[in-house]
Amino acid sequence: xxxxAVDILRRVFGYPSFRGQQEEIVDQLxxxxxxxxxxxxxxxxxxxxxxxxxxxxxxxxVVSPLIALMQDQVDALRLAGVRAAFLNSxxxxxxxxxxxxxxxxxxxxxxxxxxxxxxSERFIGLLEQLVARRQLALFAIDEAHCVSQWGHDFxxxxxxxxxxxQRFPGVPRIALTATADQxxxxxxxxRLNLEEASLFVASFDRPNIRYTIVERDNPRKQLLSFLGAHxxxxxxxxxxxxxxxxxxxxxxxxxxxxxxPYHAGLTAGDRQRHQQRFLREDGLVMVATIAFGMGIxxxxxxxxxxxxxxxxxxxxxxxxxxxxxxxxxxxxxxxxGLNDVVxxxxxxxxxxxxxxxxxxxxxxLESMLAYCxxxxxxxxxxxNYFGEAAAPCGNC
Numbered sequence: 001x002x003x004x005a006v007d008i009l010r011r012v013f014g015y016p017s018f019r020g021q022q023e024e025i026v027d028q029l030x031x032x033x034x035x036x037x038x039x040x041x042x043x044x045x046x047x048x049x050x051x052x053x054x055x056x057x058x059x060x061x062v063v064s065p066l067i068a069l070m071q072d073q074v075d076a077l078r079l080a081g082v083r084a085a086f087l088n089s090x091x092x093x094x095x096x097x098x099x100x101x102x103x104x105x106x107x108x109x110x111x112x113x114x115x116x117x118x119x120s121e122r123f124i125g126l127l128e129q130l131v132a133r134r135q136l137a138l139f140a141i142d143e144a145h146c147v148s149q150w151g152h153d154f155x156x157x158x159x160x161x162x163x164x165x166q167r168f169p170g171v172p173r174i175a176l177t178a179t180a181d182q183x184x185x186x187x188x189x190x191r192l193n194l195e196e197a198s199l200f201v202a203s204f205d206r207p208n209i210r211y212t213i214v215e216r217d218n219p220r221k222q223l224l225s226f227l228g229a230h231x232x233x234x235x236x237x238x239x240x241x242x243x244x245x246x247x248x249x250x251x252x253x254x255x256x257x258x259x260x261p262y263h264a265g266l267t268a269g270d271r272q273r274h275q276q277r278f279l280r281e282d283g284l285v286m287v288a289t290i291a292f293g294m295g296i297x298x299x300x301x302x303x304x305x306x307x308x309x310x311x312x313x314x315x316x317x318x319x320x321x322x323x324x325x326x327x328x329x330x331x332x333x334x335x336x337g338l339n340d341v342v343x344x345x346x347x348x349x350x351x352x353x354x355x356x357x358x359x360x361x362x363x364x365l366e367s368m369l370a371y372c373x374x375x376x377x378x379x380x381x382x383x384n385y386f387g388e389a390a391a392p393c394g395n396c
Contacts, residue, residue, distance in 0.1 A: 034197035037176045042325035049140035058135035062112045064142045070112040086112035115157040144175035147191045148184045165193040179318045204386045211378035211396040216337035232283045233302035240308035249287040262288035299326035305333045309340035312364035
């Protein structure tokens with residue numbers, strides 16, 4: 001066990017020992033190697049790059065697509081005494097220039113950057129100066145599945161992150177995601193030039209989550225009956241359309257359930273306000289499209305309910321994984337109907353995606369439907385999909 005790494009783990013982050021593969025991943029990066037890490041939500045991914053950034057000379061650059069999450073992580077790191085900052089579009093010019101100056105003056109241990117900012121000529125210029133002085137510790141690419149064109153969170157700017165390896169070949173890289181089937185894994189490796197990287201795959205099992213799926217009959221009545229058992233608990237209800245989100249939130253409030261809507265059609269201010277309330281208040285229900293969720297760090301979400309079928313098992317796994325990050329018993333509940341499949345198929349056919357991508361999306365939808373209709377253990381099916389063997393759990 002690397003003594004300096006354990007020392008930082010205890011002194012800075014307050015954990016007595018590493019979990020699972022964390023220590024091996026830290027050692028790999030500290031030694032200058034690349035890593036691809038697949039670890040479920042709540043598995044402690046961020047320590048895998050935060051500790052090496054503190055142990056290696058210079059600053060660790062973290063690529064994250066989420067402005068809200070950057071803010072939360074930087075606040076938490078500063079509280080722990082780590083010199084951390086972020087650069088994104090929410091900052092005014094003066095704050096950004098001030099952060100850049102601290103970066104060049106060896107005043108930061110970690111900097112969080114949005115991918116489009118990282119790839120700007122100005123920021124690449126800063127990185128070149130850091131490399132020349134041997135002050136660039138590592139690159140961490142968070143939410144690496146965003147590079148996958150047939151994934152559920154594709155971001156075109158992520159594909160350009162392959163430039164990091166070409167421009168800065170001596171700087172170790174770590175790519176991390178909480179969800180990737182075999183196809184997406186391969187795409188991350190190819191698109192980010194990680195062929196030489198060590199692969200670390202943690203178990204995808206979340207034993208504290210109970211999976212329940214019911215055929216749609218009277219969805220509102222079914223949802224209310226489910227929520228009745230979770231009165232006063234925080235949870236997320238996912239819907240496919242913005243309109244359904246708004247209508248469901250209004251209806252839940254009329255039933256005495258404090259609910260907030262969240263979707264891309266709201267103003268940025270409203271989304272921010274609703275997200276902050278959800279994170280800080282107890283017992284709120286967020287009714288949302290998939291625009292809400294990536295990187296939501298609220299440990300005590302007791303349930304995730306789906307009123308519509310997600311488009312793939314990866315999306316379902318990622319969304320349900322927002323429940324129970326504190327390890328306490330939690331529920332993943334879904335009502336589905338064959339009409340969902342018709343709507344998804346229509347969306348696939350009408351999209352401008354290439355034929356091969358449409359074929360993959362159809363395949364993923366079929367797997368999602370097969371999961372709903374199977375009489376087998378849900379957990380076994382879910383883990384098998386990610387290439388992991390499991391025995392029936394008795395908790396689904």
